[in-house]
Amino acid sequence: MSKLLPNLPIEDLTPENDYIGIIEKGTLLKSFFLNNKHEFSQIKIFSIYGEWGSGKSTLMKYLQKELQGSFNTFFFESWEFESDENLSLSLLENLVNKNKSKYKKVKEELLETGGKLLEGFARSVTIKTPGLNISGDKLIKTVKEEKEPTFLELKEKFRKDFRNWEKEITTKDKSPDYNIVFIDDLDRCEPENILNLLSAMKLFFTYGKKTIFLCGIDKKAIREAVKTKYGEIVKANEYLEKIFDISFSMPKNVDTTKLVNLYFDDNVRLGDKKLGDLISDFFDKLQFKNPRRIKKVLNKYLIIKKLKESIVSRNIILPNIKNNDSGTLFETYLTLYLLILKEFEPDIYFNLYNLSLKKTNYRNSLNNNYKSENELSGAITSTLDYFDYDFLYLDFSDYDFSRNAFIKLLIYFSPIEVDVLRGYCFNSKDSFIKSFNVKNKTTEYYFILFLFDIQILVKNELRQQDYSINDYKKMITNLI
Template sequence: MAIDAADPFKNDVLNRKANVETLTQFITSYEQSIVLCIDAGWGQGKTTFIKMWQQYLKNLDIPTIYFNAWESDYTDDALIALIGEIGLAIDNLSGENKSKAKGLFSTLKNKIGYLAKDASLKEWLPIVATIGSLISGGRIKADKIAEFTANLGASLAKDQIEKYEKSKQVLFEFKQALSRLAECYCGNDDKKPLVIFIDELDRCRPNFAIEVLEKAKHLFNVDNIIFVLATDKTQLGHSIRAVYGQGLDVNGYLRRFIDFDYLLPSPVRSDFIVSLSKQLGLDKYLNINIFYFPAYNYTLLNILKDITYLYKLTLREQEALCNILNIVMKTSTQFTQEEYILLFFLSVLKLKFPDLYKSLNRGSKSSFISNVLENINSQYPINTNNDIYYFEFLECMLLSVIRPASRFSYTKTIDDYVRKYNFNDVKKQKLIDSFDMVKRSEITIQDLLEIKNTIEFSSSFTLNWAV
């Protein structure tokens, strides 16, 4: 979704404005540094949420930096990646603040060499080289190595103490310079923090994700800086356990780095799919009453909403679905209502069950239909509270592909199907009523293959959304 600079909530189909306003009031009430986690599952709109929030803060003259952790996890050190993003933001400053920020950033770069995770390695290189010089022609000078390591032990102990004292001083100077740099971004307004958004942390390599958390909490824990992490904490927990073991108390571990959690409210999926269809102009195709259900004032859009709900499509999957429908409806000939329903269903299969979708071909007609019906019943149990027969109608359309009603007894077809899944009498009656309607317009395997071809054609196009 595009974020309008003047009005970041202009295209806010999930009504996130109130959440953003509340969180802004929350983070600006803290004078000290905090780490806030925006927790939501994959495809639930985290990226769009923090980008709307970032633009909202910009409009309040609150400085922000966006750091996509996943795009940076190819680097060896998270600290360097974070400092690099802060340095890039200096170009947005002007006047005295920009000049001052450049000087402070130079100080940070001088300190970072000491704080980087491989800094101690350089100190070991001369030691390794010395030991190597005591090995000549494959023969080890044991007495010389013993003498060297004895002296080395005392020297290293002294060096470690001095290094510890030095690291404390360097860390103090680093944080001091970082806090003053944040002031430059804030225009010396102590009521405005520098807000650093970290996105896609749950997609990073486990070691890199952990390192980002550690650096953010320990090295950036200074006045004037607030971190906002957008992540799926469940997935992040899997990454952490991959490093520290499955028995780790992940919540306890994360409490060391995250001060506050904010569970992003789950959107009403049906509202989202309706909003997307309006934005793309699909509503003119979908706001058509299904003539099979005249008494219910039931439209194609209602069917799309229900399929989206029953198959639990994430927001990102709904956008992908609308992308398919947008291309198909604007490039293909007019579909019948039956074909629209099959288009919705096959598109959902492509997104949620790609292997099942790919198995659709002329040679596997019976096995495909059998597997699809099994899939439907796993999503749509008989106790589902639904008075509309559209799913039974879909089931009967699929059954007619392998057993056309014009040539076979639909009564036997339904009886076999009811017996296989042990359906109750209510479900059976829905199937009977639906099969009466299916007989008017039978669906063939060729119809399914043609719909699949139009879906595949749509995959050549992409629609630029950001969830």
């Protein structure tokens, strides 16, 4: 039975639902952490690089479970503390308060010292390429308000208190001899808070000898944070190299088929192929592989599917997606594509059928690429003459879907922006690849390539549509 999937870490990870490759990656990292403890007095801060939604939280939750017993494990979901005035102090409190009944005196001393040291830290930290630094005047001023101790004494006291805390929780009978702290959800924090927490970790939390940190990091978020705070003065890559001793990366090859088939029953087939496999192939062809984004799109698709199956659907115009023995595969693809654009490419979605803007851009590009009037005229005829403003509203049930009609359809979905355009670019997939060049290939570019691949399907199934191409965009706009 198909069900909506949450955008949360996979709790009960198995080979069957591990569409990211977490188990394989987690096993490698587990071995690394277990076999390199002798290095942790010097190497203490690690990162897992992966874009938003790539499964960093799932991997760290898996590692936490696998390393329990060998490490004292802590999981700090930084975004939950985003509203706190001092994120680094929240981290410290999270560590020392995990077990509220033990080591009271040690914890109190560490919190007191840490509170004084980290108070005002966010205002005092600065970065000097290629390393970190502290604005001493600001921090000393904060410390002087307490009369004593001095900043240097406070640092030394924090070092001692942190190591005492480590000793208490790692040397008791049956206690693991090392701590590992997982830092999650940094991607979701404000740029200032991201940098302050990472800087505090590097400057103060590495005083320990038995505590290591593993951070899930979206490099794009860090780059934006560094740029927001420091402009071009500090290079994001240099900052990351200074913060993290060793970095790992999330698996790149997401098994889209495993994820998609969580939504579709195996018995839903088109000929000898499962519908889930066909949709998985669709996502792959569109280079749409981020697991969290796929789940968002399929959750909305499933809402439409359930609406069609309900009594409410009698009063609602719904896309004719494939469902049991009804619907068409092309309309299923079209619905998924429009959902992708609306959710993640809103500018493209807004201008999707803007033939006037597209025609202007294409004409300008042709003018720039042809110096001969005869060649330019031929290029314009082979491209711009297919711009048919009425085609968008056609009922295809009695339409003779010729080769020219397919080109008109392609033009409605082709990218608005083009860097280099030559004539006859819509004649075939090869012609399009050679003659329609864009520097940044987005989803709409790959959708055109996909339409070339399913050209026969499009021609056959468009005649079964009850709605025009324009109607589909209206439906998605109104429904979701």
